[in-house]
Amino acid sequence: MTTLAAPPRRRPGALSLLGLFGSTDHKHIGLVTGLTAFSFFLIGGLLALLMRTELASSGLQVLGDDTYNQVFTMHGSTMFYLFAAPLAVAVGVYLVPLQIGAAEIVWPRLALFGYWLFLSGGLIMYAGFLTADGAAKAAWTAFDPLSDSVATPETGMDFWIIGVVLATLATMIWAACVLATIVRRRAPGMTMLRIPVFTWGMTVTCLLVLTAFPALLVAMTLLYIDRHLGGVFTEPGGPIVYQHLFWFYGHPVVYVVFFPFLAAALEAIAVCSRKRFFGYHAMALSLLLFTALSMSVWAHHMFVTGAVSNRYFSLVSTALLVPAGIEYFDSLATMWRGRIVVRTSFLFALGFLMLFLIGGLTGIFIGSPPLDYHVHDTYFIVAHFHYTLIGGTVFGMFAGIYHWFPKATGRVLDEGLGKINWLLLVIGTLLTFIPQFFLGHQGMPRRISDYPAYEGWGGLNTLSTIGAFFIFAGVLVFLVNVARSLRLGRVAGDDPWDGHTLEWATTSPPPRHNFEALPPVRSYAPVLDLREERVQERERAGAAARGFPPSEDR
Amino acid sequence: MVDTRQQYEDLLSIYLPIAGGVFLLILGLLLFLVLRYRSSDDRPTEGRSRAPVAEGVYGGVLTVVAAGLVYLTFSVMSEQEAGGRADTVSTGEVSSRAAPTIDIDVTAARWNWRFDYPRYGITQVGTGTDTPTLVVPVGNVRFAVTSIDVVHSFFIPQQRYKRDAFPERFNRFTLGFDRPTFIRGGGKCAEYCGLRHAYMDFDVRVLDRAAFERWARSKRAAAAGRPPA
Numbered sequence: 001m002t003t004l005a006a007p008p009r010r011r012p013g014a015l016s017l018l019g020l021f022g023s024t025d026h027k028h029i030g031l032v033t034g035l036t037a038f039s040f041f042l043i044g045g046l047l048a049l050l051m052r053t054e055l056a057s058s059g060l061q062v063l064g065d066d067t068y069n070q071v072f073t074m075h076g077s078t079m080f081y082l083f084a085a086p087l088a089v090a091v092g093v094y095l096v097p098l099q100i101g102a103a104e105i106v107w108p109r110l111a112l113f114g115y116w117l118f119l120s121g122g123l124i125m126y127a128g129f130l131t132a133d134g135a136a137k138a139a140w141t142a143f144d145p146l147s148d149s150v151a152t153p154e155t156g157m158d159f160w161i162i163g164v165v166l167a168t169l170a171t172m173i174w175a176a177c178v179l180a181t182i183v184r185r186r187a188p189g190m191t192m193l194r195i196p197v198f199t200w201g202m203t204v205t206c207l208l209v210l211t212a213f214p215a216l217l218v219a220m221t222l223l224y225i226d227r228h229l230g231g232v233f234t235e236p237g238g239p240i241v242y243q244h245l246f247w248f249y250g251h252p253v254v255y256v257v258f259f260p261f262l263a264a265a266l267e268a269i270a271v272c273s274r275k276r277f278f279g280y281h282a283m284a285l286s287l288l289l290f291t292a293l294s295m296s297v298w299a300h301h302m303f304v305t306g307a308v309s310n311r312y313f314s315l316v317s318t319a320l321l322v323p324a325g326i327e328y329f330d331s332l333a334t335m336w337r338g339r340i341v342v343r344t345s346f347l348f349a350l351g352f353l354m355l356f357l358i359g360g361l362t363g364i365f366i367g368s369p370p371l372d373y374h375v376h377d378t379y380f381i382v383a384h385f386h387y388t389l390i391g392g393t394v395f396g397m398f399a400g401i402y403h404w405f406p407k408a409t410g411r412v413l414d415e416g417l418g419k420i421n422w423l424l425l426v427i428g429t430l431l432t433f434i435p436q437f438f439l440g441h442q443g444m445p446r447r448i449s450d451y452p453a454y455e456g457w458g459g460l461n462t463l464s465t466i467g468a469f470f471i472f473a474g475v476l477v478f479l480v481n482v483a484r485s486l487r488l489g490r491v492a493g494d495d496p497w498d499g500h501t502l503e504w505a506t507t508s509p510p511p512r513h514n515f516e517a518l519p520p521v522r523s524y525a526p527v528l529d530l531r532e533e534r535v536q537e538r539e540r541a542g543a544a545a546r547g548f549p550p551s552e553d554r
Numbered sequence: 555m556v557d558t559r560q561q562y563e564d565l566l567s568i569y570l571p572i573a574g575g576v577f578l579l580i581l582g583l584l585l586f587l588v589l590r591y592r593s594s595d596d597r598p599t600e601g602r603s604r605a606p607v608a609e610g611v612y613g614g615v616l617t618v619v620a621a622g623l624v625y626l627t628f629s630v631m632s633e634q635e636a637g638g639r640a641d642t643v644s645t646g647e648v649s650s651r652a653a654p655t656i657d658i659d660v661t662a663a664r665w666n667w668r669f670d671y672p673r674y675g676i677t678q679v680g681t682g683t684d685t686p687t688l689v690v691p692v693g694n695v696r697f698a699v700t701s702i703d704v705v706h707s708f709f710i711p712q713q714r715y716k717r718d719a720f721p722e723r724f725n726r727f728t729l730g731f732d733r734p735t736f737i738r739g740g741g742k743c744a745e746y747c748g749l750r751h752a753y754m755d756f757d758v759r760v761l762d763r764a765a766f767e768r769w770a771r772s773k774r775a776a777a778a779g780r781p782p783a
Contacts, residue, residue, distance in 0.1 A: 065749055139746050145721065146704040146748060151664075236722040239705055274596065276603040282613075304707060304744075305718045306725040314627055318620045325616040329609065332583055337601035339593035350584060357580055361573040368627040370634065371569065374562050374714035377707060377744040443711025445744045448752035452739055498596065532598055 024112050025512060026105035030094025031408060033115050033174075037087035040122060044078035045475060047071050049468055052432075056465040058453040068449035069137040070129075070156070076140030077160065081167045082122045084257035084393050089171050089209060091260050091400060092178040092202035094408070098503035099196045101187025101521065103513040106180040110173055118170035125163025128156030136160030139447060141250065144233040144242040148226055158227065165220050168213055175209035178202055187502065189521035193284070196501040196524055197270070197277050200284050201263025204291040205256050212252035212295060219245035240307045247298035254388060255294040259287065261396020262327065262356075265349035268399045269331050271497050272346035273338030276525050279330035286323035286330075293320050303372045310369040317367035324360055328353065343497070344418030348399035351426050355391025359384055362437070377447075380440025383433040390429050390471075398425070398478070405485075406492030410508045413489060417481040424474030431467030435460035500525035555730035556637035556694055561630050562714035568626060572619075637728060655728070656691060660699040662706035662719040662743065665750040674770045676777060680756065687757040688741055690731050691766035698724045707745035710758060712737055716744050731760045 020028055050071050054062045063071060097105050105111055128135030133154035138147040142160070145151055182203055186195065195203070219242060226232035233242050270277040277283070293316055299308040300317045331353060340346070362384040366372045375381060398421070406412045439460050444451060451457050490496075495504040504527050506515050519526050659670040667686045669678040680686030699708045701719040709716035710729070717725045740758030743751060761769060 065752065069749065069751075137748075143705055143745075146746070151704050151748060239720055240723075273591070273599075274593075275599045275601050278603050279605070279609055281604065282606075282609045304716050305720070306727075307720075307723075311628060311631065314631075315624050318624050318627070319617075321620050322613060322616045326609065326613060328580060329612055332580070332587060333605070335584075335587040335591060337599060338587075338591050339595050339597070339599050340588055340591045341594070341596070342588065342592060350588070353584060354581060357577055361577060364573065364623065365566075365569050368565060368569065368623070368630075370558075370561055370565050370627065370630045373558070373716055374711070376716060377709075377746075443709070443742065445709065445742050445751075447746040450752045452755075454738060498598070528598060532600070535597055 021115075022112070024108035026093050026097050026108060026111065027408070027510065029105075029108070029111050029115055030090050030092075033090035033093065033118065034087060036115075036119060036122070037083050037090060040078050040082040041087075042475070043126075044075050044083055045472065047075040047078065049472055051075065052465040052468040054449065055451075055461050057458050057462060058451055058455075060450050063449065065449045066134065066137065069447075070135045072447055073136050073139050073160075074126075074128075077125065077136065077164070078122075079389070080140055080253060080257070081164050082118075082125070084389065085171050085209075085253055086118055086167060086174075087397065088205055088257045088260045088393075089174040089178060089202075091264070092205065093174050095404065095503065096178050096181055096199055096202050097185065098407070098506070098510060098514055099199045099501050100182060100185060100190055101502045101515060101518045102181055102185035103515065104185070105177050106184060107177045111177045114170040114173035114177075117166045117173070121163040121166025121168075121170065123163075124159050124166065128159040131155045131159070141246055142223065143246070144223065144226065144239050147223060148233070149228070149230070158224070161220050161224050161227075165217060168216055168220075172209055172213050172217075175206040175213075179206035179210065182206075187518050187521050190526075193281070194521055194524045194526075197266050197280070197283060198260070198263040198501075200287055201259040201266075204287045205259045208252045208256050208259075208291055208294065212249050212256075215245050216249035216253075219249070237307075240302075240305060243302055243305065244299065247301045251298040251301065252294050254385070255290065257393045258388065258396075259290075261352070261393050261400065264400030264403065265352040265396045266327075266331055266334070267501070268343075268345040268349040268403045270334050270525075271403070271499055272343050272349070273335045273340050274498065275334060275338035276500070276523075276528060277330070278333040278336070279326070280524055282326055283330050286326040290320070290323040290327075293323065300367055300372075303369045304376050314367055314369050318364060320367070321360075321364055328357075343402070344413065344415055344422060345399045345402035345497075347419065347422045348395050348402060351422060352391060352395040352399060355387055355395060355426070355429055357391075358433075359387030359389075359391050362387065375440050377445055378440035379436040379444045379446055382446050383436035383440060386433045386436075387429070390425075390433075395425070398422070403497070404503075405482075406496045407503055407508045407510070409486060409489075410492050411485050411489030412492050412496055413485045414481050417477055417484070421474050421477040421481060424470050424477060428467050428470030428472075428474055431470060432464050433467070435464045435467075439464075495527070498531065500528040502526060505530075555732065556634065556728045557730050557732070558634065558713050558715040561633060565626065565630050569623070572623075637730075655694040655696055657696045657698070658688070658690070660688075660697055660708055660719065662699070662701040662708065662747075662754075664703050664747055665743070665754040667741070667754070667756045669756075671770065674774055676770060676773045685739070685755055685757055687759055689759045689761060689766065689769060691761055691763050692731055692733060693763065694728050694730045696726065696728050698726045700724050704747050705745050706743045706747050706754070709742045709744035710740060711742070712740055712758065718745055733760065734762050734765070735760045 021032055050063060054068055093105060093111060133156060135156040138152050138157060147157060182199060222232045233239060297313060297317045300313040302308045303310050366375060366384060402413055402418055439457055444457050492508045494507055505519050519530050523529055657672055659672060661668040666680045669688050678686055678689060699717055699719045700723060701721045703721060706719040707716050708719055713729050715729060717727055737758045739755040741756040743754035
């Protein structure tokens with residue numbers, strides 16, 4: 001830099017926007033990916049508001065049938081391919097090296113390449129709106145033959161396939177980087193049974209991504225060939241083969257977008273309970289069981305096809321309640337005899353436990369084929385998976401954001417606004433989706449742009465739409481909170497929450513290579529170990545000063 | 555008679571209280587824990603962080619619960635399968651009714667339904683403006699569902715039952731209708747099938763056996779009186 005140039009306005013060490021988007025620092029890649037994914041979350045949310053507005057009452061008021069179909073297709077596609085799955089792995093790109101005491105992620109350039117694939121995929125998918133016939137309109141599942149060149153000849157569908165492939169490839173690349181980092185870059189002393197809870201969540205997430213996502217790439221490639229050359233799914237049974245390929249990805253992906261956020265909520269609970277996470281080994285074991293089972297249950301999405309073994313898929317789907325129950329046990333037992341401080345991150349973790357529970361329990365219902373025969377493809381399913389995706393993914397994400405925002409930015413999010421944000425989201429999620437259980441039970445199919453007035457579904461739909469605007473308001477409050485706290489928020493320091501894991505043993509934000517020095521790692525909560533030692537020493541010193549012998553029990 | 559509605563309600567009456575109970579229990583525990591252990595003391599606590607025996611026992615209890623639910627589900631599935639089979643060979647209860655089960659072939663298309671009654675040689679089909687009507691007699695009806703284009707799903711909420719309609723494939727199942735009724739829009743397409751998916755409904759008319767036979771005869775006479783369309 002020459003002395004003649006005007007002095008830079010930014011702080012030393014801060015990056016230009018271009019620098020941020022071209023940096024191979026895992027923290028920058030993670031942040032930029034997270035921001036991009038969150039932007040897609042906002043866009044997907046606006047699409048949902050459009051849908052809810054249209055469905056508030058019978059008749060077409062806002063959108064036409066064709067537009068509605070594009071909107072719900074892009075809502076689902078955005079939320080899975082461009083928001084939840086990329087975000088789930090991106091939080092690992094940011095946090096895992098910090099949690100395991102690594103200076104860098106493995107293959108940083110590849111991870112950066114992944115970001116550009118992801119961004120291109122998202123833009124190409126959305127470019128469908130610029131074509132004459134609009135964006136994709138075959139739902140996020142794009143079942144064949146609906147997605148073939150006869151039923152959906154439009155270019156938007158091709159853009160969608162390319163977008164899905166690019167975004168999915170990116171997610172797989174990050175998963176490979178994160179998993180390799182966990183395997184190869186752990187701090188001295190950190191065995192696999194000492195990695196933090198969140199890193200366990202990321203381990204199983206990456207395993208799932210790497211084993212399940214290739215099936216989607218295969219399905220998309222075959223679909224693209226089928227659309228342009230023909231002859232792939234045209235044999236009898238072809239549509240069922242497509243569904244198998246799709247759901248072999250499509251079920252594990254809901255766990256991909258669950259584990260990291262579950263683990264984030266668990267970390268927030270342990271830190272806010274000021275207590276070591278309870279049942280670490282049971283948690284790790286149940287996450288692995290979860291992973292194995294979630295790879296084995298895909299065709300419970302196909303109970304009504306009459307083409308799969310409903311008994312087998314019912315059995316393994318119901319078995320999922322075992323690992324899920326253990327996670328709940330561990331989280332409740334962590335609070336037991338803790339010293340709980342109710343921060344916003346803790347509230348979101350509680351919201352996670354409460355709302356995900358609704359999704360989980362109704363999931364047991366639809367794991368039973370005779371119950372699923374009725375509610376399959378109705379609003380009951382819509383309500384069920386929104387409790388897993390909002391209760392799980394979104395509440396877990398906010399728990400994580402409120403928990404780690406100070407680490408990433410150096411400033412703490414405002415607690416007052418945070419609690420308003422939380423309350424609006426809780427009210428919104430209950431009000432939007434509880435009525436949908438009843439609508440589904442009454443037989444309202446999903447993916448319909450309109451419903452006849454004589455069905456009497458208007459009232460519940462209106463309630464649901466009002467709820468959606470509460471969620472919207474909650475997200476707005478969050479955006480205000482971020483904008484405000486970035487400038488005016490309390491300065492965080494290294495460790496504003498009395499954290500347990502290594503990321504709290506460095507500055508906020510951490511330097512380029514993360515750590516100046518590492519504390520010794522003797523458990524899955526090394527920073528908590530240090531704090532306990534200090535407290536004990538102080539107490540021993542105090543007791544010695546008063547003439548008591550040092551206490552031996554621990 | 556195959557009563558899918560009753561089977562659904564029976565199963566739900568077990569699943570729902572269990573789910574409700576678990577939900578309230580965990581909600582109660584959460585509230586209790588937060589209120590009981592809320593504290594401004596910021597030293598870390600050294601409470602227990604593992605209890606392998608309790609966790610093992612708890613895991614065992616969960617497994618038993620899961621096994622119980624699977625057993626109930628499998629029982630109902632066996633009942634449904636047995637109902638369908640008893641029906642095909644026309645034994646016992648069904649033959650005593652002296653009215654054999656009828657067959658209806660259902661063909662789904664974007665965005666319409668066709669119902670063929672092979673034994674009677676008649677067909678019910680909707681037009682661009684008229685919703686088709688599925689006319690069935692009281693008692694068991696065997697359906698064979700297929701599609702001529704994309705995947706659809708034949709869904710009658712009143713029966714608590716649906717099955718997908720695939721091209722070049724028949725899904726066969728038996729539904730029992732218990733009393734005469736008419737349900738406007740009582741049948742729906744549940745699998746998203748494109749532009750007019752939302753409007754792909756059909757009406758359901760259940761007639762008692764004699765009325766159904768009369769309807770079928772007059773329908774056939776009307777069809778014979780006119781040249782085929």
